[in-house]
Amino acid sequence: EAGVAQSPRYKIIEKRQSVAFWCNPISGHATLYWYQQILGQGPKLLIQFQNNGVVDDSQLPKDRFSAERLKGVDSTLKIQPAKLEDSAVYLCASKTGGNYEQYFGPGTRLTVT
């Protein structure tokens, strides 16, 4: 079974530029999450999708971050404009639903200079 795929793996941009990350969850997984992990911290939830609907985006900085999940499969997370404090690893995770395990992708490491 293929795991959660993410791209790119690394990205370096200057502040005020825009960037987009892509996630392809495990086939059949209805629930998809985006997390932000700052160095030395645990991951923090940004947004959760159930199929193509948003369940929770309360911690998403909506003035600069946006996310979508078209057709309930792939998802993209965008930052525009980026700030220095957005430097982090962005992790995508998926699960089938209910109280089952979340499976994580390898993450995208973003550096904002």
Added chain:
Amino acid sequence: KQEVTQIPAALSVPEGENLVLNCSFTDSAIYNLQWFRQDPGKGLTSLLLIQSSQREQTSGRLNASLDKSSGRSTLYIAASQPGDSATYLCASTSGYALNFGKGTSLLVTP
């Protein structure tokens, strides 16, 4: 808001030792608790998932326990190996998503 704390923040042990990593959470109304491993520059690998109705789960040399009443979970690693060196994160689910601790960085020396 659920707060998850992991102690110690870092741990160094010689190969072969048994060790315990601790995790505490403030809201006992959790659905489950999950332990993850994270290698440098990599994503998270799920190790064990304990449902709220369970007391422990075992996988190979790993054993995780859950005590909801005291808000604690422990991860026991038997006969540690250098390949166990990584950051170990615990996370609880009491709502939609996982609430993570900051992790314990483990180094097992040969």
